[in-house]
Amino acid sequence: MPIPFTADDAARLMETLESVVADGATPGGVIAFGTADGTPEYLSAGVVAPECGTVAPTRHTVYDIASLTKVVATWPLVGRAIHDGLLDLDGPIRDFLPAMNGELPSAEATVRQLLAHTSGLRASTRLDHYRGAELPLHELMCREPLDDAPGTHRYINRGYILLGLALAHIHDQPLDELAAAVWDELGMSEVMYGPIGRSGRVAPTEQRIPGAPRIWGAAHDDNAALLGGVAGHAGVFATPRDLARYARHLLTAHADATDADLGEWMRAGLVPQAAIEPGLDRGLSWILAAGGRVAYHHGFTGTSLYLALDSGRYLVICTNAVYHGNARTRIAPLRALALKTISAT
Template sequence: MTNTVPWKPNALADLRECLDLMTADGTVPGGVIAHGTFDSEPGYLASGVVAPECGDVRPGPDTVYDVASLTKVLATWPLVGTSLMDGFTLDTPLRELLTGVPAEAPASQVTVRQVLAHTSGLRADTRLDQYRNRPEPLAELICGEPLIADPGAGHRYINRGFILLGLALAHYRCRRLDELATELWQDLGMTSTTYGPVPRSAQVAPTEQRLTGGPRLWGMPHDDNAALLGGVAGHAGVFTTPADLATFATHLLSSHAIDGPMGRWLACSMQRQAEIEPGLDRGLAWILADEGRVAYHHGFTGTSLYLAPTTGRYLAICTNAVYHHQDNRTRLAPLRTLALKAITDEP
């Protein structure tokens, strides 16, 4: 049984100060940080406004954010974990879980594990728009593209693999991906988590203005390729709230503490699969830090989720950073650096 470890004094105060500064300087319109341990009620740090379009409405636990690539760990990754209990295997080639993929296709032998570990060797750019008006199934088109590396040879972050994995899950389970995910989220009590699009309101954070003078993306997936797939994809398209992220984190960490099914899947996923850079490794979907004791993932729109099973702590960051800028990797770095330091530090 894991004993939860309290936060280091000032860690949360530093995060609040950083979020306030980023709101003040226009990096983000506003945002929410959920924090806690699996055996305590979540706490929230909030700053700024949802967006100028929403007036003076402040973000909070129930504000809905497009979480972009957090879809990978909120939908696709747990659905793989639950499917493993029903004959799905990590080392099965995706071709065996799909239809219409020839045995001679370049990606025919790419496995579930290699997709989750981002070692698939699939083409790095997603660009589903290139397939418009093509009659072949999407899986066949993706698998038919030349590989950029041998499967398993090394790490490179690739969305295409998760798109394929979403298709494979739907085919294997004989249900649409959004139906499978919704059932999972409802079982966990994540009542505000859904694939988009979602109705516009002051409780939904808008993202980017693609055309000068045009409307912002508001309730529509920011990811172009997810949008082309109707908002439902294995790599992006999910909308959720800070409160639901806290619920998700609490379930994973509490299950880990008692060696429950999803806890065992989390532990399996925190085994090193490939090096990203010195000090950071890729597990199954998750990035691993602090010598494998912390798992985290980012979303391009300005979101992050951090888990520390050894201490029972979690952090979730929700912002709509792409509202002002697309170069959020650099602009959000101070907040994300503080979040990783906060969750790894001992009191």
């Protein structure tokens, strides 16, 4: 039986959300929380952005979710491809990409290693360095030398870019179309790859050049932008409502022992693959905390998704904190409280 959040939980979350907004950490934000079998609750503070006037963020405000793309798009697609026999979790990524020639040290990384950030691939990912190259992107990336020995944990985006390219290749279909089909099945009508039109419903992110317009409706991540906004590591936009819906689906699937697709993959994702630091492990994509009872992931722009598997609870944070700079630093108090709250039993 899912354990609901208490009124005190909601009050503390609201107080902290209002505090980070008042401190200038983010123009505003929305928290969605609830249980697998309940109706979501929402907390909101601040404004979407000064460009949008006094418009307050709501459950329908669209946020660039940045690296949550990894668990909202790429991770479920990889799970489905493995279930359908199109990918092998322990097969090298070269087997699922167009044919390549020459020495390809990064091509030997397995799907498991790419998901778990243990591939040893080069950490710095600058796709702009490939401008004007004759070889295709996947081959250029696979020709790069390793930074670390395979098995070493280091969070990088490169592996998820390769996974996105592999998914498109094995299905002979663009990544955004593959993801949209999954989201449609789950009833997630407010999640999409960008670019999307500017409006008061869409939260702007960073101003890169003084005096220039902010990034608004386009991927904040430079590498995703170079890929047209569609990548395995970033580029997805979503609302708090749809992220809450996704969380409920994952919790329900995890609890269903007969679910041989999403449920089986959810349970596989919770098996520790590498230690991050004391108390935190890396699963397949997800960060595992509280002895494996909690799975979560962050997005660079100021988003987070938390799942408490035993208690059947979820919590979503949607902000555009990168509007004011490093979102990781600025909204740290809110993320810390979210993890503490979701981990309580």
